[in-house]
Amino acid sequence: MALVTGGNRGIGLGIVEGLLHEGFQVIMGSRNLTQGRLAVDFLEDLSEYVDLMQLDITDYTNIKKAAKYVGKNYERLDVLVNNAGILGKNQKSLKEESIDEIQLVMDTNFFGPMRMNAAFLSLLQKSRDARIINISSGMGALGSLSGANSAYRLSKAGMNAQTILLSNDFRKDGIKVFAVSPGWVRTKMGGDHAHRSVEQGADTAVWLSVTNEAESGKFYRDRKVIPW
Ligand code: NAP
Numbered sequence: 001m002a003l004v005t006g007g008n009r010g011i012g013l014g015i016v017e018g019l020l021h022e023g024f025q026v027i028m029g030s031r032n033l034t035q036g037r038l039a040v041d042f043l044e045d046l047s048e049y050v051d052l053m054q055l056d057i058t059d060y061t062n063i064k065k066a067a068k069y070v071g072k073n074y075e076r077l078d079v080l081v082n083n084a085g086i087l088g089k090n091q092k093s094l095k096e097e098s099i100d101e102i103q104l105v106m107d108t109n110f111f112g113p114m115r116m117n118a119a120f121l122s123l124l125q126k127s128r129d130a131r132i133i134n135i136s137s138g139m140g141a142l143g144s145l146s147g148a149n150s151a152y153r154l155s156k157a158g159m160n161a162q163t164i165l166l167s168n169d170f171r172k173d174g175i176k177v178f179a180v181s182p183g184w185v186r187t188k189m190g191g192d193h194a195h196r197s198v199e200q201g202a203d204t205a206v207w208l209s210v211t212n213e214a215e216s217g218k219f220y221r222d223r224k225v226i227p228w
Contacts, residue, residue, distance in 0.1 A: 015206060168217065
């Protein structure tokens, strides 16, 4: 059983589709159920293997309820993909950015995955091969920390740090934790000029869900380790 946050569009929907092709049953997290239903319909024949779940990663009460539902119905979770994210509206450098905007972006991109990991940990521990896959960004790589989109960069650098910390914490539990840079992808966030398709952007996350060749606690792009 796999769960993808923000599974209703963009890279998240691409990951849902890829996981279905790998034979997973998938819980599609969508904060808006109407949008989620449209996404499930888009999957046509594969939709029977999808369980749509209302999930807003900024709402811890909602997340804990979702974890209870998954525990009751599926008993364990094998793959958690922390995909949901926002770019933020300002795109400013850090010296110009407001604290309110940074808080808003961190609440989704940084605290959202933290809430998800905490709420689903006991279900991940019940899997014999559990994986947490954090959809990060090259914009959060330490070597790229300059200029615009500072709130977003901070949030993804923080997500990368979470990946390292958790992978070390969970090494004994056998839970693997990865960060992924999908590249620049044609989605609502990436825009029409991005040079990658959704399928290309989703590929490494789907591969990390099944491969035994990847190392926990590393940052991946195009199925290869990249620098933090
Ligand atoms: P997108 O098309 O804008 O989709 C974002 C998804 O996240 C939507 O499903 C959205 O739900 C969901 N979401 C946002 N806030 C949420 C919340 N509080 N709770 C639950 N869901 C929430 O973006 P995308 O390009 O597919 O991005 C997916 C991930 O890839 C993000 O983490 C992003 O940072 C990362 N990424 C993207 C690119 C790129 O070029 N596109 C590059 C690097 C990294 P709604 O439909 O309800 O808004």
